[in-house]
Amino acid sequence: MKVAYYPGCATHGLSKDVDIATKKVAELLGLELVEVEDWNCCGGGFLDEYDERAHVALNLRNLSKVEKMGLKKMATPCSVCLNSHRLATAKFSEDKEIRKEVTQRLQSASLQYNGTVDAEHIVWVLVRDVGVERIKSMVKRPLTNLKVGAYYGCQMLRPEQIMGFEPAYNPHSLEDLISATGATPVRFPMSTSCCGFPLMGSNPKGGLKLAYNVLSSARSAGADLVVHPCSLCHLQMDVTQFKVMEEFKTGWTMPTIYVTQLLAIAFGISPKELGLSRIALKALEERGIT
Amino acid sequence: MATNLEQREITVRVKRFNEDKGEFWSEYKLSVDRFTQITEVLRRIKTEQDPTLAYRASCHMAVCGSCSMKINGEPRLACKTLALDVVKKFNTDVITLEPMDYFKPLKDLIVDMGDFYTRMFKVKPRLYPAEEVVKGVAEQRLKPEDQRELWKFAQCIWCGLCVSACPAVKEDERFLGPAAHAKGYRFLADPRDTLYEERLKILLDSSWRCTYCYQCFHVCPRDVEPVTTIKKTRAHTKFSKEKTDVMSTGERHVKAIYESIKETGILQEAKVYISTYGLATAITDMLHTMRNGKMKYALIREKKVNEIEQIRKLLGD
Numbered sequence: 001m002k003v004a005y006y007p008g009c010a011t012h013g014l015s016k017d018v019d020i021a022t023k024k025v026a027e028l029l030g031l032e033l034v035e036v037e038d039w040n041c042c043g044g045g046f047l048d049e050y051d052e053r054a055h056v057a058l059n060l061r062n063l064s065k066v067e068k069m070g071l072k073k074m075a076t077p078c079s080v081c082l083n084s085h086r087l088a089t090a091k092f093s094e095d096k097e098i099r100k101e102v103t104q105r106l107q108s109a110s111l112q113y114n115g116t117v118d119a120e121h122i123v124w125v126l127v128r129d130v131g132v133e134r135i136k137s138m139v140k141r142p143l144t145n146l147k148v149g150a151y152y153g154c155q156m157l158r159p160e161q162i163m164g165f166e167p168a169y170n171p172h173s174l175e176d177l178i179s180a181t182g183a184t185p186v187r188f189p190m191s192t193s194c195c196g197f198p199l200m201g202s203n204p205k206g207g208l209k210l211a212y213n214v215l216s217s218a219r220s221a222g223a224d225l226v227v228h229p230c231s232l233c234h235l236q237m238d239v240t241q242f243k244v245m246e247e248f249k250t251g252w253t254m255p256t257i258y259v260t261q262l263l264a265i266a267f268g269i270s271p272k273e274l275g276l277s278r279i280a281l282k283a284l285e286e287r288g289i290t
Numbered sequence: 291m292a293t294n295l296e297q298r299e300i301t302v303r304v305k306r307f308n309e310d311k312g313e314f315w316s317e318y319k320l321s322v323d324r325f326t327q328i329t330e331v332l333r334r335i336k337t338e339q340d341p342t343l344a345y346r347a348s349c350h351m352a353v354c355g356s357c358s359m360k361i362n363g364e365p366r367l368a369c370k371t372l373a374l375d376v377v378k379k380f381n382t383d384v385i386t387l388e389p390m391d392y393f394k395p396l397k398d399l400i401v402d403m404g405d406f407y408t409r410m411f412k413v414k415p416r417l418y419p420a421e422e423v424v425k426g427v428a429e430q431r432l433k434p435e436d437q438r439e440l441w442k443f444a445q446c447i448w449c450g451l452c453v454s455a456c457p458a459v460k461e462d463e464r465f466l467g468p469a470a471h472a473k474g475y476r477f478l479a480d481p482r483d484t485l486y487e488e489r490l491k492i493l494l495d496s497s498w499r500c501t502y503c504y505q506c507f508h509v510c511p512r513d514v515e516p517v518t519t520i521k522k523t524r525a526h527t528k529f530s531k532e533k534t535d536v537m538s539t540g541e542r543h544v545k546a547i548y549e550s551i552k553e554t555g556i557l558q559e560a561k562v563y564i565s566t567y568g569l570a571t572a573i574t575d576m577l578h579t580m581r582n583g584k585m586k587y588a589l590i591r592e593k594k595v596n597e598i599e600q601i602r603k604l605l606g607d
Contacts, residue, residue, distance in 0.1 A: 009557040009592065014579070016587040040555040040595045045502055046544045047551065049521035057604035058551070083504070097438075109603040158504035168508050169364035170380050194457050194503035201566060202498035202540030206462050210501060213457075239587075242578040278583040 003125060004066040004074040004117075005033035008081035008231060009041050014239050015078075015231040017275040021261040022077045022122055024274070028138055028267050029130050036065050036074060042084035045155070045198055045232075052091075056098055057105045059088035060113040064106070067117050077122045077260065079230035080198075083155035083163070085119035090162050121156050123229050123259060124165045127173045135180045140268035142182030145287060148262065149186045149223030150174040151214060153233050154194050168192065174227060177259055181266035190217035195228075197236040211236050211244045215254040225255040225283055227262050234258055238277050255280040265289060297321040298383070300373055302331060304343065305388040307395045316340065328368035328376075328387070329357050332399075344398040352511050355449030359399050360388040365451040365509045390454035406450045409467050413474035413492055418485045430482050443476040443519050445512040452506035452516055458499055465499035466492075468506035468516030475519035478526065490530050497523040498536040542566050552605055555595025560588065 005026075011019045026033045039062050041047075048055035063085065066074045076082050091098050093115065106113060126135065157168040166173055171192065175185040196210030215237060218226045228237065237244070237256040245253055257280050264274055271284050284290070302318045318335045329347040336343045347357040350369045357368040362380045368387075376385050393401035422428035452468035453459055459467045466474070471493065478489045497520050506516040527533070527541050546565035550558045564572045579585050595601055 009559065013559045013590060013592055014584065014587045016590055017584075038596050040601055041547075041551050041557045043551070044547055044557050046547050049524045050544050050548050051606070052521075054605045057606075058601070061600065061604055097435075105604050105606060109600040111600065111604075154503040154505070158508040160508055167379055169362070194501045194505075196501060198502035199458070199499070201543035202536045203462070204539075204567075206458065206499060207501065209461050210457055213461075239582060239584045240575055240578050242581050243575060246578070275586075278581070281583070 001030070001129060002032040002034060002071065003120075003129075004069060004071040005035050006039055006062060006074050006076040006081060006085075006119065007035065008076055008078040009044070010231040010235060011077055015234040015258075017261065017277075018077050018231045018234055018258045021258060021264045021269075021274050024269060025126075025260045025263045025267065026122075029126075029134060031125070031130055033075065034069065034071065036062055037069065039065065042081045042088075045080045045084060046201065048084075048087070053098060053101050053105070055084070056088040056091050057102045059085045060092060060102060060106060061109070061111055063089065063117045063119070064111045064113040067112075067114055072117060073125065074117055074119050075122045075125045076119055077229075077231055077258070079121065079153055079155040080232045082119050082121045086162050089115070089118050121165065121229065123156065123173050123177065126260075126263075127176055128165075132176050132180050135177065135263065139181055139266045141266055141289070143262070143266050143289070144182045146181075146183040146289075147186050147222055147224045148178045148181075148183045149188050149218035149221065149226040150178055150191055151188075151195075151218065151226045151228040151233070151237075151256070152192045153228055153230050154192070156229050157192060174229065174259060177263065178227060181262055183262070183266075186218070186221050186223045188217045188221035188223065190214045193217075195230075195233045195236045197232045200236065205247075207236070208244050208247045211241075212248045212250075215241075215244065215256070216250070219252065219254050223254070224287065225257060225280065227257055227259045229259050231258075238280070241277070241279055253279045253283075255283040295323045295325075297323055298374065298377070300331075300377060301384045302335065303384060303386045304335075304398065305386070306343070306398045307389070308397050316343070322373040324372065324374050326373045328359075328361060328366075328371045328373060328385070331373055331385075332368060332387075344400050346400055353447060355447035358390050358449045358451045358454070360386075360390060362386050363388075365390060365455045367449060367451070367511045370511050390450060392454045392456075392460060393450065401450075403450055406448070406453055406467075406469070409453065409470040410448065410473060412466060413470045414477070414485065414489070415470075415473045417477060417480060417483055419482055420484055423482070432480075432482060436479075436481055440476050440480055443472050443514055446472050446476075446514050447512055449511065451509045451511065452514075455505040455509045457503055457505070458501050462499050464496060466496040468500075468510075468520070469514075471497060471500070471523060472514050472516040472519045475523050478523065490526060491532075493523050494527055494530050494537055495534045498527075498540040539566060548605075552602060552607070553598075554592075555598055555601045556592055558592060 160168040178185040196207035199207035348354040352370045543566040546562040
């Protein structure tokens with residue numbers, strides 16, 4: 001199966017390890033990811049507050065490229081990129097004024113969006129199109145002794161009427177994938193709460209508190225590590241986790257990895273090859289996973 | 291027309307509270323059909339099984355905003371929720387009803403809404419028209435395009451669901467909360483209103499304290515989209531003379547994102563980071579990144595968009 005792949009800026013930047021694992025997992029599963037030609041930033045969840053129409057137009061440029069590539073789906077590993085593109089297509093189809101102006105802007109840039117393609121999360125493609133059974137069949141190293149917190153975050157789930165893959169208050173996609181690796185999924189009270197990343201741009205102290213709430217909630221529920229579905233959650237809870245820990249003087253860390261990183265480990269790829277963080281490498285090593 | 295009124299037995303678990311007994315759970319069984327609202331479930335429990343059960347409900351048509359509660363963990367209006375829809379969505383015959391989070395419980399499903407009303411009154415939730423209009427010497431006119439902008443955001447029924455679900459409200463007392471922002475923006479953007487400057491002072495700092503989690507968008511039974519009004523309010527920051535820390539940081543951040551996209555088509559993390567927080571914080575965070583073995587990714591040279599002219603046209607340049 002072939003789908004267009006939209007990594008987004010963080011996945012090609014500080015969250016590069018999300019990209020590495022996602023591509024490896026897709027390759028092993030026979031899922032061909034074709035990168036969107038000359039893709040642009042979706043606005044990172046902020047551009048719409050600055051210029052709503054520019055936000056819609058920029059997101060539709062990516063989708064128009066996918067239409068041109070002759071593909072039907074654009075999968076992204078980043079929940080914020082997903083949310084941004086899906087909000088853009090929803091506004092374009094529902095709001096006459098926005099549609100009129102965005103169409104003009106697209107035309108001025110010699111672009112056309114026909115509405116045949118929308119963004120999907122890579123998790124949706126894995127669970128629905130590839131299938132949990134196929135994923136199970138690829139597991140070489142069952143992670144049976146691992147308790148994995150399933151952290152969904154926000155933007156893959158909400159607003160449910162626009163994201164639409166699973167109920168925002170009863171999601172199960174990550175638990176399905178965690179179970180497929182042989183690990184035990186752990187649902188914790190803050191499973192669908194915000195990691196605070198979007199607050200880092202204006203109120204960093206508040207943002208760090210939200211990240212701390214999620215990590216400590218997973219810890220209290222007995223998780224050995226947490227998986228999440230977003231390149232920006234990755235920045236907040238993996239890349240700069242020491243910042244959170246220092247702010248709240250925890251004395252503990254909670255390894256937080258991207259969901260395809262967990263799959264890749266179960267498929268037999270070494271955590272080092274995946275370029276995981278030191279926090280994650282140490283925790284996995286302690287459990288004999290190298 | 292055939293009507294399927296098949297009955298199905300469900301179990302309803304209610305989280306209860308009163309000052310004498312504290313918190314406890316009660317369980318009830320009853321039959322429902324596909325038209326049975328949760329408010330009807332509660333009415334039948336109260337009249338047929340347990341008169342001590344306390345809950346609020348009035349209009350039964352998503353207008354009065356009285357029957358807010360958590361239904362299988364999800365903040366919803368009981369009247370706008372059909373029992374069998376919950377059974378289907380959660381794949382269980384057990385429906386759990388709890389009072390809303392955040393607000394102080396008074397009795398069973400009834401919570402103290404005082405905090406919610408305080409938030410709403412802080413934003414002066416009514417129109418302050420021009421003097422000539424009050425005296426009756428001028429007409430209050432609203433253009434259709436302005437009405438279109440305001441209509442959606444004026445539909446709030448003061449049910450409190452969005453505030454109960456908001457993570458920022460719980461952590462930050464200076465954040466007004468989603469409903470107050472929707473109401474505030476609805477008047478801020480109303481051309482008939484005369485309190486623009488004052489409303490900016492009330493709303494702007496708070497608007498930068500939202501974390502864009504989309505809970506309010508999801509739980510609102512009237513599709514008000516409070517988070518959208520917060521985004522739209524932030525856009526007014528440029529009209530404010532006084533700026534608090536969160537306003538200045540936020541404004542620098544979003545401007546840096548815009549400039550980065552305009553220049554390269556992508557979001558250059560390092561550049562945006564330094565423009566937002568300054569070099570000192572950037573260096574501290576670099577050390578955290580290094581300690582976690584992630585510095586190698588900070589050095590990646592991001593691929594810029596080739597057709598940058600296209601991007602500038604889409605930005606409306």
